[in-house]
Amino acid sequence: MKFGGTSVADSDRIKNAARRIVAAREAGNRVVAVLSAQGKTTDALVSQANEISERPVTREMDMLLSTGERISCALAAMAIHDLGHEAISLTGSQAGILTDTSHTKARIVDVRADRIAAALDDNKIVLVAGFQGVSTDSKDVTTLGRGGSDTTAVAVAAALKADVCEIYTDVDGVFNADPRIVPNARMLPVVSFEEVLEMSASGAGVLQLRSIEYARNHGVRIHCRSSFHDRTGTMVVSQEETMEQPLVTAVTHATNEARVTVRGVPDRPGVAGELFTKLADANINVDMIIQNESMGMDHPAEMTFTVPKDDLAVALDTLHAMGEFDDVDSDPSMGKVSVIGAGMRSHPGVAAKVFTVLGQQGINLEMISTSPIKISCVIDGERVGDAVKALHDAFELGVAEEQATGDFRPVAP
Ligand code: ADP
Ligand code: ASP
Ligand code: MG
Secondary structure (H helix, E strand, O other): OEEOHHHHOOHHHHHHHHHHHHHHHHOOOOOEEEEOOOOOHHHHHHHHHHHHOOOOOHHHHHHHHHHHHHHHHHHHHHHHHHOOOOEEEEOOOOOOEEEOOOOOOOOEEEEOOHHHHHHHHOOOEEEEEOOEEEEOOOOOEEEOOOOOHHHHHHHHHHHOOOOOEEEEEOOOOOEOOOOOOOOOOOEOOEEEHHHHHHHHHOOOOOOOHHHHHHHHHHOOOEEEEEOOOOOOOEEEEOHHHOOOOOOOOEEEEEEEEEEEEEEEEOOOOOHHHHHHHHHHHOOOOOOOEEEOOOOOOOOOEEEEEEEEHHHHHHHHHHHHHHOOOOEEEEEEEEEEEEEEOHHHHHOOOHHHHHHHHHHHOOOOOOEEEEEOOEEEEEEEHHHHHHHHHHHHHHOOOOOOHHHOOOOOOOOOO
């Protein structure tokens, strides 16, 4: 059972989570709960670091950020004791979450769950601090990237061969658009790994991308549901288990994108390889890439790509250090809107409709990229909300007004 930040935001909510954990135990299950930091704790810690230093040392950043989830776990263990059950809280390192050494976005390389298993055998409820691990090489504390507690939960579920990994959050499940932006968004009772991977990769933050990859690779069942009531939420299932393949399943968005344009890229084989190897070595996830055709031999090309806004400074440093280009230009305030659906694989015309709808809204498309089941457009960050709503309407994805109960609406953090 994983509880996100809003679900443990204050003492009452910690007690509420503790009650749910205890109820699951009393129903005869062995329970491991992974908790996030309370409310906006991680954001507050990031701001504090940025007040101290313009570029905080990443090792120390991880020491700092990992404290948030430890607080939640210790408090929840106390609450569970008061409910008459034995509980033990563990840091990521104590829980055996082993990672590589890429501080602030480490990848889990192994989970040695013997200590968790022993505590379960001892009839204890185990609380694991999410979002963190320990590097096998440096023995330093690492964190798994924003939203990383989802991945902790899935990895622990895989290591213990759990029946299910329940992700308790502040909405009813995975919706066909962010319910904070589209009030009549519909919850998806089931969603395929393939589609939810694309949704997460294109900005739907409800499940961390790596948690879905990990679950798919290790055969973990994910049930994403609300921590505020008992109704079932969204089951993530394999493609074969999904009954229908609608043309469009969801509209997603991201507002944390930055555009980088490199002018005067020498027109010779190997340059793109060098450029993107340097960015990969700096641990930067490049998303969309466009290169224009250079006009004839020896003419320099122009390359445009997007990176997460947080990585822009490092990306620009890396490019300047290469010293091979005429000019590097960037815009930190881009947004992205995407339309996703397994059904679009066999249907032409979806892209045309997406572009037409956005055009009618007067929204300019700066970049476009497609996969067999996704169309993404980079647009002005300010227009993202309008774009999502217009596309959600145009593909008729909303619940009818009389059916909208309103009780799925997100809870204030
Ligand atoms: P937690 O703290 O529980 O991990 P997150 O904030 O990481 O919660 O994720 C839940 C939030 O994800 C919701 O409040 C919602 O605003 C947002 N969200 C974005 N896209 C979607 C979507 N397609 N379906 C559900 N929630 C979404
Ligand atoms: N607390 C971390 C974050 O805010 C991890 C998580 O909540 O999943 O990103
Ligand atoms: Mg989250």
